[in-house]
Amino acid sequence: MAVIAEQDLDIADSAAKMAVRIFAPEQRDLSTWGCRCEVGEPVAEVIETDGVSSLQALALAIQELAAALYSTELYRSGQLGAFVAFDGYLGIPAPSSFKNIAPHTF
Incomplete structure (x- = not known):
């Protein structure tokens, strides 16, 4: 699996960073594409999405990744940031269902 996008997120009061990675979509069978995302420690979550095309799988993966990040306790307590x-x-824009807690939604 090839990483196509990654970012290190900042954790307040810590020199540690939390890695976030999106992998290239891969065809699973004739009608299904999958896309994997990984969120590093301390969240440590793997997200797998499926779509009918590589583009759909990627778009769904980005939405699920955003939902996973914006719903963490680290984010909700103001301890997760980006770009210092x-x-x-x-x-990464948050799903519109997070508009009451995230500044940028899609």
Whole structure:
């Protein structure tokens, strides 16, 4: 699996970073594509999505990744940030269902 996008998120009061990776979609069978995302420690979550095309699998993976990040206790407590800022934005738009807690939604 090839990584096509990655970012290190900041954790407040820590030199540690939390890695986030998106892998290239892969065809699973004739009608299904899958896409994998990984969130590093301390969240340590693997997200697998399926779609009818590589584009759909990737788009769904990005949405699920955003939902996973914005729903963490680290984010909700203001301890997860991006680009050395803890202003609520993590470098990836949040699903619209998170508009009450995230600054940028899609």
